[in-house]
Amino acid sequence: MKQGFCLYIVIFCALLPISVLSGCEQRQNKAYSVGIINPGSGYDEVVKGFKAGMEKRGYSEGKNITYLYDGPLKNLNDADVRIKGMLAGNVDLIYSLTTPATKRVKAALAGTNVSAVFGPVHDPVSSGLVNSLANPGGQLTGIKVRGSTPKALEWLRAIVPAVKVIYVPFHITDDAACQTVDDLRETAAKFNIHLVTENVTNKKELETALMNIPHNADAIWMTCSNLLFSNVDKIVKAASARKIPTASSTHSPYRSGILISYGENDFHLGEDVSRLADKLLKGASAAQVPVETAEFFLGINLQTARAIGIKVPPEVIKQADFLVR
Known part of the structure; x- marks a missing residue:
């Protein structure tokens, strides 16, 4: 009896690796x-x-x-x-x-x-x-x-210390955009920076808003929103015409002409x-x-900086993860 049981154990142990390998192979071959x-x-x-x-x-x-x-x-x-x-x-x-x-x-x-x-x-x-x-x-x-907005504003201030009024067009029913504005408003208050917000729900409203940027705006903030991502070229063009900087707490817009982006890659x-x-x-x-x-990563567009007459401090450039020269 004991001999038969031992034989069963030996056979079981011998077959176990084959069974495991077969299971792994099935998973690997699954489409x-x-x-x-x-x-x-x-x-x-x-x-x-x-x-x-x-x-x-x-x-x-x-x-x-x-x-x-x-x-x-x-x-x-x-x-x-x-x-x-x-x-x-x-x-x-x-x-x-x-x-x-x-x-x-x-x-x-x-x-x-x-x-x-x-x-x-x-x-x-x-x-x-x-x-x-x-x-x-x-x-x-x-x-x-979420979480990059406070530092993104600090980076903007490191480049443009005199900023006091930021224009923020955003869609008020977009959760991400609203959360960005909440974080931005909380951080801006610490530096006595005033936000001028405007609700834009579509491309046409955004275009109208960008044609009527407040005369005292020192910068434009690009919120986390598909509407703005899809029309970043219009934001860059409007800001360039006014010679004012742009910033975003998402990473990629710097590639499209936004001056400073700090966020996910x-x-x-x-x-x-x-x-x-x-x-x-x-x-x-x-x-x-x-x-x-x-x-989060810091991206700076030096071409944009030159176009609007802003000199980015060398110590900020050294800390950038990505640069457009």
């Missing part, structure tokens, strides 16, 4: 489908970073992963139709960019067993997307980007989201994968 909801072309670099990060983690497009992605949405209202189509196609995971898009994804996932990753999202807790950063709950986790952010996506595809529960905060 996944990931849907992407991108509300605007201003986030294309984030999507590139996400795909590059997935490639590094062994997900090769056309081989073991398919992206359900037809490019940026022309209108946010189109998101619902795309999400519905993804779910009908048994998508394994959805990746949403921005707070408004992620809200639509969350609503669509209710009653399904599909999870989602997000990023950038400004403040997922305040926006009702997750229960908490440490324990998201539900079906979503991702990368938040688009490509790097996408790579970070891919790491969380990998966890979920391997079986982790979104409810238990903590939301992470993006790393």
Whole structure:
């Protein structure tokens, strides 16, 4: 009896590694489908970073992963139709960019067993997307980007110490934009800086606002908003005509002519989201994968500085992570 039992143990131990390896091989050979909801072309670099990060983690497009992605949405209202189509196609995971898009994804996932990753999202807790950063709950986790505004204003003051009035066009129903303004107003008060805010809900209203910038404005602030990202060229043009600086607490706008940007790096952010996506595809529960905060970078556009007659202090240039010369 003892001899038979020992033989059973030997056989079991011999077969166990084969079983484990077989399970790993099945996971590696599985083909996944990931849907992407991108509300605007201003986030294309984030999507590139996400795909590059997935490639590094062994997900090769056309081989073991398919992206359900037809490019940026022309209108946010189109998101619902795309999400519905993804779910009908048994998508394994959805990746949403921005707070408004992620809200639509969350609503669509209710009653399904599909999870989602997000990023950038400004403040997922305040926006009702997750229960908490440490324990998201539900079906979503991702990368938040709120937190860079106070330092972004400090960088603007380091370049333009005399700034006293900042013009802030923003969409008052956009969570991320409102949260940016809240953070900016709180920090500005410490330096006796006055904000002049104006609600803009579409491209035409933004164009009108930029033609009527207050005469006493020392700078223009670009909030975290798809509307502004999609029209950054108009903001830069209006500011250049007035010879006043521009600033943003998101990273990428410096590449498009904004004088100083301090916030997340688009490509790097996408790579970070891919790491969380990998966890979920391997079986982790979104409810238990903590939301992470993006790393922040300083970008300065020296071409813009020269065009509006501002000399950026050498000590500030030395601390910049990215420069447009």
